[in-house]
Amino acid sequence: NAGVTQTPKFRILKIGQSMTLQCTQDMNHNYMYWYRQDPGMGLKLIYYSVGAGITDKGEVPNGYNVSRSTTEDFPLRLELAAPSQTSVYFCASTLGPLGEQYFGPGTRLTVT
Amino acid sequence: LAKTTQPISMDSYEGQEVNITCSHNNIATNDYITWYQQFPSQGPRFIIQGYKTKVTNEVASLFIPADRKSSTLSLPRVSLSDTAVYYCLVGDDYKLSFGAGTTVTVRA
Numbered sequence: 001n002a003g004v005t006q007t008p009k010f011r012i013l014k015i016g017q018s019m020t021l022q023c024t025q026d027m028n029h030n031y032m033y034w035y036r037q038d039p040g041m042g043l044k045l046i047y048y049s050v051g052a053g054i055t056d057k058g059e060v061p062n063g064y065n066v067s068r069s070t071t072e073d074f075p076l077r078l079e080l081a082a083p084s085q086t087s088v089y090f091c092a093s094t095l096g097p098l099g100e101q102y103f104g105p106g107t108r109l110t111v112t
Numbered sequence: 113l114a115k116t117t118q119p120i121s122m123d124s125y126e127g128q129e130v131n132i133t134c135s136h137n138n139i140a141t142n143d144y145i146t147w148y149q150q151f152p153s154q155g156p157r158f159i160i161q162g163y164k165t166k167v168t169n170e171v172a173s174l175f176i177p178a179d180r181k182s183s184t185l186s187l188p189r190v191s192l193s194d195t196a197v198y199y200c201l202v203g204d205d206y207k208l209s210f211g212a213g214t215t216v217t218v219r220a
Binding site: 004031033035040041042043044045048050058059090092094097098100101102103104105106 | 144146148153154155156157158161199203204205206207209210211212213
């Protein structure tokens with residue numbers, strides 16, 4: 001199993017540009033999550049999904065959108081990039097609600 | 113979500129046991145306690161989870177007193193590769209909160 005994969009690893013965006021961060025898991029997990037981590041800080045939950053077709057907001061959803069059309073994929077969309085969205089983004093998945101979260105390697109995004 | 117408090121940083125030496133205590137005074141009846149480890153430039157990795165008393169696995173032990181208002185992660189005989197940030201999470205579902213964590217530095 002590859003586990004949780006994320007692409008791209010790095011990206012530089014200009015203010016106002018859009019992009020999609022890709023996340024795929026091959027463990028048949030129902031629950032998937034997107035976090036952001038600012039330097040020296042913990043992780044903040046952006047969006048989560050409890051299954052295909054079901055998504056909900058986390059702690060910091062503004063400026064982001066998600067979709068979950070399949071069990072495997074959970075892309076995160078930034079529509080109008082802002083400098084405040086400069087961060088490292090982690091995708092994670094779990095089989096159940098309290099299960100061990102498996103994290104991807106992260107995407108380092110810089111908005112200038 | 114229960115609020116957690118843990119030390120910002122801890123120093124240790126190779127071969128020593130490291131104990132990190134997390135306070136969670138307002139833990140709810142259904143809440144579990146989970147610990148994660150994060151190395152620089154990597155996503156967090158699950159270490160251990162427990163509800164009460166003691167849980168042990170191949171890498172760590174988790175001690176939870178009867179009142180469950182705190183918990184202690186114990187890392188036996190640490191090595192340089194255990195230098196990382198350790199997070200204590202408390203909750204009863206998937207919406208867990210990662211605070212700033214405890215930075216553990218292991219020296220030779």
